[in-house]
Amino acid sequence: MARPWLNVLAQVAPVPLGLLLSGALVWGATNADWSGTSSNSGNKWTSSALGLANDSKVPMFDVDDMHPGDTGSNCIRIASNADFPTALKLFSNSPNWPSNFQSFINLKIDVGSGGISGNCNGFTPHTSAFDGTLDQFVALYTDFRTGLGPWTLPGKPPNSLSFRFAWQFSPRAPDSAQSTDTNEVTFTWEAREHE
Template sequence: MPVGLMLSGVLVWQASNATFVGSTANTGNNWTAGTVGLTNDSGGVPMFQITNMVPGDSGSHCIKITSSASVPSTVKLYSDVSAVPTNNISSYINLTIEEGNGGTYASCAAFTPVGGAAYTGTLANFTSTKTSFANGVGPWSLTGNPPENLSYRISWSFDSSAPNSTEDGSTPHVSFIWEAQNS
C-alpha cells in the first residue's frame, strides 16, 4: 500500500505538470510628450528704442513669430513692465497691434493684415490690462503641424495733444510676450 500511494502521487504530479502553453506579446511601447515652442525673428533686439519724440511722432515695427508646437495650441500676446519712470508718458503713446502675414523684424513692407486690429488703445492700457495669457491679445490657434508663422505689426504714435509735462518723460521698460499653451 505505501508503494501504491507513492506511485499514484507521482502520476498525479506528472499529470498536473503537463499543460499546454500559448502566449503573445506587444513590445516596444513608449510614450513621448508633445512640444509647445515659440521663437521670433528679432535676434533679441528690442522693436522700439525711440528717443527725442515730440507730439505727433509715430512709427511701426513688425515681428514674425514661429511655432514649433507638435500639438494643437493657442498663442496670446501680453506685456510685462519694469523700471516704471517717475514721469511715465505711456498714457500718451497710442498702440495698434495687427496680426497678419509677410512682415518680419527686418521689414514691414510685405505685411498684410488678417482681420481688424487685435488691439487699439494706449500703451498704459495695454501694459495694465494685457498682463497674462488669460487676458492677452489673441488667440492665434495652432494646428500642431510646425512650422506655423504669424506676423505682428505694432504701430505707435505719440499723442499730438500731449502736454508740456510729458517733456523728458519716458515709458516703462515694456516686454511683449507671446505665450503658447496646448489646447
Template sequence: MHFSLPRVTPRTAKLTAWLAIPAALAVSGIAVSNASYAAFSATTSNAASNWSAGSVALTDDDANAALFTVTGLKPGLTGANCIAVTSTGSLPSAVKLYATNTATTNALSSYLSVSIEQGTGGGFGSCTGFTPLATTPSLFAGTLAALGTANTGYATGLGSWTPTGTAPETRVYRITYSLAASTPNSAQGGTASLGLTWEAQNS
C-alpha cells in the same frame, strides 16, 4: 496445528517503517513525473506599446532686440516696427499676445498711443510688404498704459491665432506708436517701457 508469529523487535519495526518511506516516495515521484507532462499550453502577445508627447513651440525673428529704442520723443512723433512669430509645435494650439514688465515715469505711457495689427509679410526691422489680415486685423488700439493694465497674461491676452500643428505657421504683427500732440509739459523727461509676450497653449 499451531503457528507461532515471528516476534517483531523494536529494531525490526524501525527497519520496516524506514523501508516503507522510500516506497511511498517512489510512488509519489511517479505521480509528479506524470503530472509535469500532463498539460498543453499556448500564448499570444501584443507588441510593445510606445508613447511620445507632442509639443507647442514659438519662435520670433527679433534676434533678442527690442522693437523700439526711442530717445528724444516729442508730441506728434510716430513710428512702427514688425515682428514675425512662427509656430513649430506638433500640437494644435491657441496663441495669445500680452504685455509684460510695464513701467513708466511722469505718466508718459498714458499719452503714448499703441496699435497692434496682425497679418502677413514684413518682419523685424521692416514692415515692407505687410498686409493686414482680411478678418480681425486689429488686436489693440489704445494707450500703452491701458495695454499694460488690461492685457497682462494668457487669460487676458490678445488674438485668436490657432496653429494646426501640422506644419510651421507664421504670423506677422505690426506695432505702431505715437505720442499725443496734447501731451502735457509734466510728461517731459518721462520714460515708458513694456515687453510683449506671445504664448501658445495646446488646444
C-alpha cells in the same frame, strides 16, 4: 510467534513507496497541457510639446529723442512647434507705471502674415488687434485670461503669425512730457492647446 521478515518488510517498504509517489508527482508536473503565447512589444507613450519662439533677438523698440508727432513701426513673427491646434494670446505683465507719460504713446497692433523682425516689408494685415495707448494696453491685458486674441495656430505649416506694432508720440504731448521715458515694456505671447 512473530515472523522477523515481516518486521523487516514493514520497515523497508515505506521507502520505495515514498520514492514511487514523489516520482509520480514530478512526472505529472512536467507533463502539463500544451500552451502557446503571443506578445505585442515596444509599447510606449510620449507626450506632445508646445513651444513658442519669435524671430527677434533685440527689443522691438528702443526709441530716443522723440518729438510730438514722431512715428515708427516694427514687426515680429511668432511661431509654434506644436503639431496640434493652439490658441495664441498677447499681453504684457509689465508693472503699473507711476506717471501718465505712457498715455501719450499711441499704439496700434495688427495681426497678419509676412514681415520679419526689423523689417515689415511684405507684411499683410489680417485683423486689427489693438488701437489705443501704451498705458491702456499694459493696464488691460495682463495675462492669458485677459490677453488680446485668441488667434488660432493650426498645428501644421505655416504654424506662425506676424504682428506689426506701430507707435506715434502724440502731437498733443504737453511740455511736461519732455525728457521723460517709459518703464521697460515686455510683450508676451502665450499659446495653449485649443479646446
